Amino acid sequence: MQTHEIRKRFLDHFVNAGHTEVPSASVILDDPNLLFVNAGMVQFVPYFLGARTPPWDRAVSIQKCIRTPDIDEVGITTRHNTFFQMAGNFSFGDYFKKGAIEFAWSLLTNPVEQGGYGFDPEKLWATVYLDDDEAIGYWQEVAGLPLERIQRRGMADNYWSMGIPGPCGPSSEIYYDRGPDYGIEGGPEANEDRYIEIWNLVFMQNERGEGTSKENFEILGPLPRKNIDTGMGIERVACLLQGVDNVYETDLLRPAIDLMAARAPRGYGQGNHADDVRYRIIADHSRTAAIIIGDGISPGNEGRGYVLRRLLRRIIRAAKLLGIEDAFMADLMATVRDATGPSYPELVNDFDRISRIAVAEEAAFNRTLASGSRLFEDAARATKATGASRLSGSDAFTLHDTYGFPLELTLEMAAEADLGVDEEGFRALMAEQRQRAKADAAARKQAHTDLSAYRELVDAGPTEFTGFDELTTEARILGIFVDGKRVPVVSHAGREGVHERVELILDRSPFYAESGGQIADEGHISGTGSSEAAKAAVTDVQKIAKTLWAHRINVESGEFVEGDTVIAAVDPQWRRGATQGHSGTHMVHAALRQVLGPGAVQAGSLNRPGYLRFDFNFQGALSDEQRAQVEEVTNEAVQADFEVHTFHEKLEKAKAMGAMAMFGESYPDEVRVVEIGGPFSLELCGGTHVGRSAQIGPVTILGESSVGSGVRRVEAYVGLDSFRHLAKERALMAGLASSLKVPSDEVPARVATLVERLRAAEKELDRMRLATARAAAVNAAAGAEQIGGVRLVAQRMAGGISAGDLRSLVGDIRGKLGSDPAVVALIAEADDDAVPFVVSVNPAAQDRGLRANDLITVLGGAVNGRGGGKADLAQGSGRGAAGIDAALEALRAEIGRS
Numbered sequence: 001m002q003t004h005e006i007r008k009r010f011l012d013h014f015v016n017a018g019h020t021e022v023p024s025a026s027v028i029l030d031d032p033n034l035l036f037v038n039a040g041m042v043q044f045v046p047y048f049l050g051a052r053t054p055p056w057d058r059a060v061s062i063q064k065c066i067r068t069p070d071i072d073e074v075g076i077t078t079r080h081n082t083f084f085q086m087a088g089n090f091s092f093g094d095y096f097k098k099g100a101i102e103f104a105w106s107l108l109t110n111p112v113e114q115g116g117y118g119f120d121p122e123k124l125w126a127t128v129y130l131d132d133d134e135a136i137g138y139w140q141e142v143a144g145l146p147l148e149r150i151q152r153r154g155m156a157d158n159y160w161s162m163g164i165p166g167p168c169g170p171s172s173e174i175y176y177d178r179g180p181d182y183g184i185e186g187g188p189e190a191n192e193d194r195y196i197e198i199w200n201l202v203f204m205q206n207e208r209g210e211g212t213s214k215e216n217f218e219i220l221g222p223l224p225r226k227n228i229d230t231g232m233g234i235e236r237v238a239c240l241l242q243g244v245d246n247v248y249e250t251d252l253l254r255p256a257i258d259l260m261a262a263r264a265p266r267g268y269g270q271g272n273h274a275d276d277v278r279y280r281i282i283a284d285h286s287r288t289a290a291i292i293i294g295d296g297i298s299p300g301n302e303g304r305g306y307v308l309r310r311l312l313r314r315i316i317r318a319a320k321l322l323g324i325e326d327a328f329m330a331d332l333m334a335t336v337r338d339a340t341g342p343s344y345p346e347l348v349n350d351f352d353r354i355s356r357i358a359v360a361e362e363a364a365f366n367r368t369l370a371s372g373s374r375l376f377e378d379a380a381r382a383t384k385a386t387g388a389s390r391l392s393g394s395d396a397f398t399l400h401d402t403y404g405f406p407l408e409l410t411l412e413m414a415a416e417a418d419l420g421v422d423e424e425g426f427r428a429l430m431a432e433q434r435q436r437a438k439a440d441a442a443a444r445k446q447a448h449t450d451l452s453a454y455r456e457l458v459d460a461g462p463t464e465f466t467g468f469d470e471l472t473t474e475a476r477i478l479g480i481f482v483d484g485k486r487v488p489v490v491s492h493a494g495r496e497g498v499h500e501r502v503e504l505i506l507d508r509s510p511f512y513a514e515s516g517g518q519i520a521d522e523g524h525i526s527g528t529g530s531s532e533a534a535k536a537a538v539t540d541v542q543k544i545a546k547t548l549w550a551h552r553i554n555v556e557s558g559e560f561v562e563g564d565t566v567i568a569a570v571d572p573q574w575r576r577g578a579t580q581g582h583s584g585t586h587m588v589h590a591a592l593r594q595v596l597g598p599g600a601v602q603a604g605s606l607n608r609p610g611y612l613r614f615d616f617n618f619q620g621a622l623s624d625e626q627r628a629q630v631e632e633v634t635n636e637a638v639q640a641d642f643e644v645h646t647f648h649e650k651l652e653k654a655k656a657m658g659a660m661a662m663f664g665e666s667y668p669d670e671v672r673v674v675e676i677g678g679p680f681s682l683e684l685c686g687g688t689h690v691g692r693s694a695q696i697g698p699v700t701i702l703g704e705s706s707v708g709s710g711v712r713r714v715e716a717y718v719g720l721d722s723f724r725h726l727a728k729e730r731a732l733m734a735g736l737a738s739s740l741k742v743p744s745d746e747v748p749a750r751v752a753t754l755v756e757r758l759r760a761a762e763k764e765l766d767r768m769r770l771a772t773a774r775a776a777a778v779n780a781a782a783g784a785e786q787i788g789g790v791r792l793v794a795q796r797m798a799g800g801i802s803a804g805d806l807r808s809l810v811g812d813i814r815g816k817l818g819s820d821p822a823v824v825a826l827i828a829e830a831d832d833d834a835v836p837f838v839v840s841v842n843p844a845a846q847d848r849g850l851r852a853n854d855l856i857t858v859l860g861g862a863v864n865g866r867g868g869g870k871a872d873l874a875q876g877s878g879r880g881a882a883g884i885d886a887a888l889e890a891l892r893a894e895i896g897r898s
């Protein structure tokens, strides 16, 4: 059965049973604690927690999931994927254990002709949480499973949570027995490769807090209702129903293996296990990478970008180790598109961008590999020169850490060079690094706010935002928090100089809470009636659980009491600036797309009064001309004084109108659309905007830079800040013109002339310096010392002489000393405390056993330096002019001994 058929049967089965089909969320949800969506239930968390009322009691979805903690298992086991499709049915306070077991069992075992998957019931096993006798009873009653095919397992296996605070509960898993070829008998408890998990039914009934592992976390208490969350692995079911050995050989991933096998010297399935694993890694990772890029991530050095980079690099290395030398990424991505596109049309629609990003990373990594190979060759040569037979652990670590060489690649290259590798040393360094990373991650976790204190208010309902229509609103204080703890009163007295986070939660607020790239409004909250004296400055506003506005304040006078009525007033000037910044961002976005084409997709933004920053996907830097054009198009549109029109629309309809949505954002069914100048700019956006585009004022683009592979950033000033920036530049120019004593427009020519003259003067200075040195050299030759029949010129030279000049001076002097035994040694004092030195020994002195390369070592010893060369000429460099006299003395002594 093909994968699309497996998906369709799942959806049909549950839709027929009254479930609403909900589309997959992006793999990136707005939760800093979750790198990627890793389960079907993630988008439903607020429904489970009771923070929001679900629009349906029953839902079904097939969610894109990413799990990378087991990345090293990929290809080695038969069942690990970094991307997989989780098919799930959900009950929000509707059916529970019995219903979940009935639905799953019937879909799995119903004959194929009747819409089921037709699994042989005799081959199915179930596991339950330790004390879940109820579930055991249903497995017997509903499915007729005998007790010997039901196993009890502990928390690590049968108690499910997202790994972070949130909903959780005991689970029951369904396994399929693949038979003795895959391992020993004894059920899932004995062997999870033979008994392969296909479906997890979670009886979602509790809420968990922080914890340290799968088995160790606090259970905070029961959820408001008992729910069902299930997850069936489409890939694993496909593997079983298609009768293939592992998840990498299904109709979805096999094409990528075949593509690569056709290009590699050794094929797939030829009995070389290491090769087979590499093919599977490529097939698995390429699909994951395409999905992640599709949802708006570019390769980078941290967070999601790093995961993506790692996946792409593992693909490229695996291909190298398979012996594939030519670029292949573009074809690989096309294969992924063809296999995955039918289920994920975004991979088809957005293919050019996805492929471009993957190919750019391939090219970049190939360059890194090339420089890594050079480092390897140097390290190998140095290792051999010292007579060692193993490359050091630290070399292997540098290759891994800086150049992304996996140990196996280093091992292979070392073997080709007849060297081993100190693997133990390498592992010790890796362990150290992991330890550091863990400590970092632990430190970051601490920063995560504990939201449980706000739960009651979150449950009571959202803050009403009034700020689209007014800047001053009368509101009631629903809660006061100091450093995350709820308090009844907060007063000014005794607070001076105390650093605390004081927050007010109001029932309504005109303050914009930071979101969608726009930073929060600033302003004041003041008391009314008997608490008129209370006044606080609002310094930040953040959303809690997406629905509650937390106003961070500094209490300036009086006191605020829960239940008080207050006046919340946004600073109008601040808001004007903020609207200019946000509308300006839309204008720059539209202008970028007009100038660079539709590939310039938004990757992030930030705006505050007077300033904006906009990140977008684009390969390579913008030319000066493109930059100027973007600025021109933006300002023309500002000048056109377009009307800014906002309205609400159904998500699908808004998208069909061409409204730009942000990748990775999840949007509700009905969205707010901001339109500026009709087709000029149309975006889904919840921000605050100017009424007409001319109110944005001038837009000045400050610069354009790279913020990661394939992502560029423009920054700009708007409004008065833009004007001030220009005024500052004008003042600078006026200052320059006046010191150069020319009109402004002649400044560039003047500066060019000055630079040229400066260069000429420097050249002249160098020439004179050398001439002086030469003259000194002639004198030096005349005053050569005699040490035991050798004529010696050993001199300290004044500063500013380069090593090259020293060499030529040494030659000059030696020429003047004639053919008797002679040695010339010069040491220069350079400005930065470097001490270059050169020694020359003529043939007659060489006959007496003197060698320039020996003498250079003698000199170097006294000035912390080293050098090398041949018998007649050697040079070196040291540090510390203080040792020069001692160096020359040592040289004299050495010659005296000859």
Ligand code: SER
Binding pocket: 038, 039, 040, 041, 088, 160, 200, 201, 202, 229, 230, 231, 232
């Ligand atoms: N949340 C559970 C899992 O991910 C079931 O969907 O396995």
